[in-house]
Amino acid sequence: MKYVFSRFIAAILVLGILPACGPQFESTEQSGSTRVVSPWLTSQGEYSLQTIELRGLYDLKTLSGQFARFVFGPKVVDGKLQGHSPKGRFIKNSQNEYVPVDDLTQQMVVLYAHMQKFAELDEELGAGGVNTWPRDIGIAVRMKGGVKNNAFYDGKTDSMLFVPYTWDHLPISINGGILAHEHFHSLFYKLVIKGSLEEVIDRSSVHEREDIVLNDDELEISEKALTKSFFGKRVLTNPEVVHKYHLETLTSGLNEGLADFWGWVYSGDPDFIAMSIPIEKGERSLNLRAGDIYPNLPSQKKMTNRIESFMRYGEPDYMKSYLKGPAYSLGTQISRFLKGFTEIRIREREVSATQARKDVAKQIVSLLPQLKEKLLLSSSDKYFRPIDFVVLFAQQTSNLLEAECNFIASVLNNSEEFDGKQPYKCMQATSWELSFEDSNSDEK
């Protein structure tokens, strides 16, 4: 009887402890399809906390699965993101839903969910197979100069990179529009830039890749040295060099403009960038400025003049930075053109806004390979101009309606290329088609 109670205590304690030391709780073991609570876009393009389903998860704790692989504070090794997988933390609520307990976990959940959605959207828009899955995503990325409050797509590592967000607005990693924007860069990189065009312009987007990942060895390269050598040889306005910078600016501008349009297609919000980066509202809104009826595409001459000015009077080291302004400015006009066209399509064809946005996005996917060809064929004798993109878009659009054709013609005629002339008209053949009527030019 002497030791009965002490044995009794020991037995109870062991029984109590064993379950706690037993198999892992569900929140670390869960895989496959999982319901999580996350910020998500409503059908009205607003954000709310919703229950969404993550599919194809290998491990909920690291949020790794068929659609995304996360790397925390990555470095680049052999062209791939390297680093440890961040560990997510959840609780499981009474409805068996997993709820992130910190913002990093929430960020991973939202990103995974959007990647899952992008995979579906790619298939639907004819871009299935362009990207490989799971997508690599770097979070808490460190950049030279401590750059914050931005996201990037890096073509060389085929990854999406997020630097810390320190403002009080909607975090970029939650902003579906910006995520779609970055996702589009991956399509544009693979369908347009990668390969031969990349050799010409040596960049994947207007974002300067060499600043992105703090990889200690890779960043010594070359654009800076190249620019210096151009200047060293005093080839300040060499037509080939000017064309190279024009092509770079145009490609970047189209990339950014189409990516902004993609953000609108996905989110339905023309000011999706301003949700996270309010200072961009004026320049990057897809809505036309007050007083504008049509977007105002810059002329090739205006673009080359600016490039030549940068080369003559600017610092060679800052050439890339100088080109950002014209590129983003062109991009905004392109995205406004596409939004305007889509809105006419909604009105004229009586289709839903979602369907019309997807229809136009599908057209863009199908014209990207041709855009690449046209960009590669351009030269200092035959530039590919901003209006040429619009003409290519019109040619790619089958069965144009009169209002759609008139809108395209108006955008072209409103561009700086024609200085108030109205050379483009619409004519009805089997459907409505653009017609160029200026005997002083070789436009077709």
Place this chain on the structure above:
Amino acid sequence: MKNRLVFIIFLFCFLLGLLGYTHEARAQDSNLPRRAQISVGMLLSPELRFQRGVDQEIESQTIYNWGLAIRYAEIFSAVLEFAQSSEKSGNGSSSLELKQKEWLAWGRWHFRGVNIDHTKLSIFGGIGAGTYDREVKTTLLGDTRTDKSGLQRVAGLTLGGDLVFGEQYKILVGIEGRSLFSTDFDPNPTFSLMVRTGIFYRF
């Protein structure tokens, strides 16, 4: 609900066993009056817990533990603890707040002791078990929702030393290192350092 029931039964059995043990031990020692060997007290114990933070590093978090303790003849002690912690992350548009409440019962054996006048130094080891629940308040653009985890189990091991001053009324200071095991703790086990302070009354 099932977990909660199991825990309550466990806690009840533990306390019942503890009471039985103290009575049994007291009966074996005829040199001291029965009541003189039992002290009860209150503890306030800041704890430095090393767990994964919002920036993925293992970082220390200060938690304040409140406890009720019973000591028997400076050989055995039992502590019932309550601790609450919270952690915030995010920004003005999107934020998350995690709150954790924790209840633990500890049994500790003071296996080495030295008496100097009315001061007793002892070294102890012990085991504990208990439960915790977590609550997450998620806010997005002004809208808030709250989710609760329900009770989860936790177990622990502890090793430390304490000094008790006084005869009838006693003051306790001590330090202990602990490891807490729960499948949702990160890392598992989670280690912590605790400074014990408390006052006791000897019956």
